[in-house]
Amino acid sequence: MKKIIKESRPATLVVTIISTTLGIISACRAGYLFKNVKFDLFKIFLITIAGILLQSGVNLINNFFDEEVDEEIKINRNSYFLGYKRTKDEILFFKCGLIFMFITFLIGTYLSFYSGIQLFVIELIGLFSAYAYAGKPFSYKNYGLGAVMSFIMMGPLMVYSSYLVFSKSFSIMPILYSCTFGLFIPAILLANEIRDYIKDKERGIKTLTVRIGYKHGVNIYYGLIVFAYINTIILALVKLLPLWSLIIVTTLPLVKNITRNMKENTKLLIPATAKLYLAFGIELLIVLILTKI
Structure with missing residues (x-):
């Protein structure tokens, strides 16, 4: 159980x-x-559980299809499953990932019964995208599309489907909000690619940063963070967010921390980016909770 929890990240x-x-x-x-x-x-409870299970399932399935692993893991890959030679733990993680996704499907289907066919269609798209992130024969992360799909899947798609459970009708507002929050999601993924750039390049892993080059990967990473702030300012100026949403400028010192890690130790880039996302996200959520437009 501890191994499953750890590998679900x-x-x-x-x-x-x-x-x-x-x-x-x-x-x-x-x-x-x-x-x-x-x-x-x-x-609300079901939505939260489904989201957690979906994210955990993606992480567990991702491990199974990872070909570039440490030598110790390669040596212990002596069991066959679905045509792949894997360790017993990797097979267990993969099965757990599929179970998590199946439970997510059941929850989504139940909620769709009350919210309509639109939610069910979005659920199917989300589940397919989650598996296809690393799952063969799709594995779009190996085509440099991981950052793009993570934004769509964990940003607008997840936010809008959570909204739809209650509204049962379309609105552009949750999508606009998600395009501010969601920019940090591919930024976290790019932080991982930047950290592993040399190793991925040597192993032939074609992440987006490997494909476009380290410098361009860093520029896109910073661009995502900058546009998260710009989007918030624009939404506040056009009164789609409360003006005091600009409180997010108080998180700028965390950006300085990111800049320092980029120069000195990219291993700390992921937790630094996640910390910024958490602070930024919590502040905006509090603003939305406390303010009516």
């Missing part, structure tokens, strides 16, 4: 929790929540 779950919470808060601001308090709280 619980530290990454902050992304899912912020995205689902943003969708729920968007629905609350639109007046769709708490008309049936007990049932709405139950749906």
Whole structure:
């Protein structure tokens, strides 16, 4: 159990929790929540669990299809499953990942019964995208599309589906919000690619940063963070966000920390980026909770 929890990378779950919470808060601001308090709280619980299981499932499945691993793991790959030679632990993680995704499917199907076919279609797209991130024969992360798909999947798609559970109708607002929050998601992924650039290049792993070059990868990474701030300012100026959303400028000292890590120790870039995302996200969520437009 401890191995499964570790390999599901619980530290990454902050992304899912912020995205689902943003969708729920968007629905609350639109007046769709708490008309049936007990049932709405139950749906909030299901949304959160489904998001956590989906993210964990992606991480577990990703491990199974990783060909470039340490020699110690390669030596212990002596069991066959689905045509792949893997360790018993890797096979266990893969099966758990599929189980997590199946439970997510059941939860999504249940919620779709109350929210409509649109939610069910989005659920199927989300599950396919989650598996295809690393799962063969798709594995779009190996085509340099990991950052793009992570933004779509964990950003607009997850936020909007969480909103749709309560609204049962379309709105552009949760999508606009997600395009601010969601920019940090590919930034975290690019931080990982930047850290592993030399190793990935030597192993022939075609991440986006390897394909376009280290310098361009760094520029895109910084660009995502800068545009997260710019988007927030624009939404505040056009009154789609409260003006005091500009409180996010208080997180700028964390950007300085990122700049220092980029120069001195890229191993610390991922936690530094996640810390910035957490601070940025929590501040904006609090603004949305406390303010009516």
